[in-house]
Amino acid sequence: MNYRYGLKKIMLMVVLAGSAAVCAATGLVAVPGQPQAHEFSLPALDGSRHALSDFRGDYVLVNFWAGWCSPCIRELPSMQRTYTAMKGRNFEIIAIHVGPETADMLALLKRFEISFPVLVDAELALSSWDVKGLPASFLLDPEGRVIYKATGPIEWDEPAQRELLQQLLDG
Numbered sequence: 485m486n487y488r489y490g491l492k493k494i495m496l497m498v499v500l501a502g503s504a505a506v507c508a509a510t511g512l513v514a515v516p517g518q519p520q521a522h523e524f525s526l527p528a529l530d531g532s533r534h535a536l537s538d539f540r541g542d543y544v545l546v547n548f549w550a551g552w553c554s555p556c557i558r559e560l561p562s563m564q565r566t567y568t569a570m571k572g573r574n575f576e577i578i579a580i581h582v583g584p585e586t587a588d589m590l591a592l593l594k595r596f597e598i599s600f601p602v603l604v605d606a607e608l609a610l611s612s613w614d615v616k617g618l619p620a621s622f623l624l625d626p627e628g629r630v631i632y633k634a635t636g637p638i639e640w641d642e643p644a645q646r647e648l649l650q651q652l653l654d655g
Contacts, residue, residue: 526603551589
């Protein structure tokens with residue numbers, strides 16, 4: 485039984501890593517029709533709970549990631565730099581860890597000095613989001629509509645991404 489579970493987990497990791505590598509070159513893609521993002525309420529690492537609706541009025545980058553996902557880990561520092569640069573504007577980042585909290589995940593967050601909210605989807609309850617691989621990012625407008633999405637790592641502080649965010653925030 486454990487052998488099968490382990491094999492399935494390894495196969496899932498290979499598929500997700502492959503999909504992240506393929507999609508990484510495409511970056512952010514505009515979402516036609518700008519659908520409303522699915523509401524959630526998840527625990528944060530400090531024990532509090534956050535709902536997506538708590539962030540209405542801001543542009544929100546919702547990022548799904550996992551501590552075992554190397555592309556996810558590579559993306560974290562650029563997300564933190566972007567979060568720091570955009571502080572005080574109507575912009576928020578919410579990182580949702582896919583799976584239970586682990587000591588390795590906590591160590592990563594500490595090492596990268598992550599200060600944006602990190603929520604934990606231990607039960608993988610957010611299946612209504614269109615996550616096709618990790619990392620997966622969704623940029624929401626202040627009304628909670630999905631306006632851009634990406635599968636694969638993004639360097640959030642590169643000029644193209646920073647310019648897009650600046651244009652949105654400057655309206």
